[in-house]
Amino acid sequence: MTELKRYRIHYLINGEPASLTMSAFEAPAMEQAELEILLHHVKEPRASVDAPWEIPERASEHSRMAELGVSDIQIEEESHR
Numbered sequence: 001m002t003e004l005k006r007y008r009i010h011y012l013i014n015g016e017p018a019s020l021t022m023s024a025f026e027a028p029a030m031e032q033a034e035l036e037i038l039l040h041h042v043k044e045p046r047a048s049v050d051a052p053w054e055i056p057e058r059a060s061e062h063s064r065m066a067e068l069g070v071s072d073i074q075i076e077e078e079s080h081r
Contacts (some may be wrong), residue, residue, distance in 0.1 A: 006078040009033045013041065014069035016072055022079070031061075033075055 002025050009028075010019045020026065020040050028036070037063065 003075060007075055008078050009036060009075050011073040012069075012071045025075065026069060030073065030075075033073055034061055034065055034070075037070055037073070038068070041068055041070075044080065 004025060006021055007028060008019055008021050010017070011033075012018070016033055020036060028055075038074050042064065077079050
């Protein structure tokens with residue numbers, strides 16, 4: 001049986017430590033963590049992922065992360081208490 005687990009995403013935003021928690025059946029990929037951070041911090045989300053036919057110089061989600069000043073993302077599973 002698959003168990004729903006809690007993961008804590010730690011990161012810096014403009015040099016200040018921040019974190020958020022998410023639930024998932026398996027550890028989230030870095031791309032999922034980045035999207036969770038964007039959803040958490042962007043008040044009025046615009047498209048955050050480029051369409052398959054677009055060929056941008058830099059992916060939209062990476063540009064948005066840079067605009068927010070997000071860096072040093074780390075993902076850890078929260079231990080059971």
